[in-house]
Amino acid sequence: MVVSSIFESRRIAVSGLGFKKSLKAAGRRVTRTRQAVLSLLERTAQPLSATEIFDQLQQEKVSIDLVTVYRTVHVLKELGLVAQIELHQEGQARFELKEGREHHHHIRCQMCGAIVDLLLCPLKKLTKLIESQTQYIVDDHTLEFTGLCPKCQ
Amino acid sequence: MVVSSIFESRRIAVSGLGFKKSLKAAGRRVTRTRQAVLSLLERTAQPLSATEIFDQLQQEKVSIDLVTVYRTVHVLKELGLVAQIELHQEGQARFELKEGREHHHHIRCQMCGAIVDLLLCPLKKLTKLIESQTQYIVDDHTLEFTGLCPKCQ
């Protein structure tokens, strides 16, 4: 259970800590824009694209360049704080917080684009089978479903 | 079992027929470039990107514009003759023949890029589970593994 200071909202408090440690440990700086991007990802259920992050922060009157958004998600990803998701036929990457979340996959509505987490991964056994069949050493996998969400059916 | 005419090589004979029927049924024309692209895909084990198709046909002295390659694979895909594959972090689509092949998935070497077919799909049961859990109607899925091939280990 997380207890937040009365001087900050819970969300900011929670993320700020692990986040700042990770950045400093990597010799990187805690900047306004990095905090803004991370805070937005925390407040958002769906994985966001760079332009979505940019647009949303604009609306929130946070001044940030789109290039900086790209550089920021790149840094957050290499620190392991953020996962990059490339959904089929979307043509753009999306990013979501990893902090404290299990490895999982997604289903996306091909009509409206709504993305839902699938909190499961059925591929542990299959991975071993593939390794023995192909002689590859498996490092990672992607799995994604597409279809129609309840609203769009 | 396929018996080919002595007047044509087996590969051309096999593909040519279904291919021409599909095109005509859709009110499309059987052109030099479409035959060249399809013939190349038949001769190639790995799924090919548009630029790879373009480069290879150039080498074979087949005159074709890159735009035409894009338009050709698009048509072949919409006729159901070709599958479009978007591998994670490749930044370009690949295309492979569907004709007579089972639904399957791929593993890709992150070192050298070698792509191998995984002639299996473990997702039939999972699809039903997901449909009941999410209320989505599942239409399709993608599954891909990455790792190191035997040579790159």
Place this chain on the structure above:
DNA sequence: ATGATATTGCAAGTCTATTGCAATTAACAT
């Protein structure tokens, strides 16, 4: 507060893929 250097914004560039349009070619009727 100061200095070293990481970060940012802007402009320009890269890469994949698409679109408009005039010239060409395939399909079909004569």
Place this chain on the structure above:
DNA sequence: ATGTTAATTGCAATAGACTTGCAATATCAT
């Protein structure tokens, strides 16, 4: 065979996601 019509092609321009160079700015250890 020849002509007619519409699909296809090539070229140039365009779009969209993402990256890179560089000078200005912000962070942070001292």
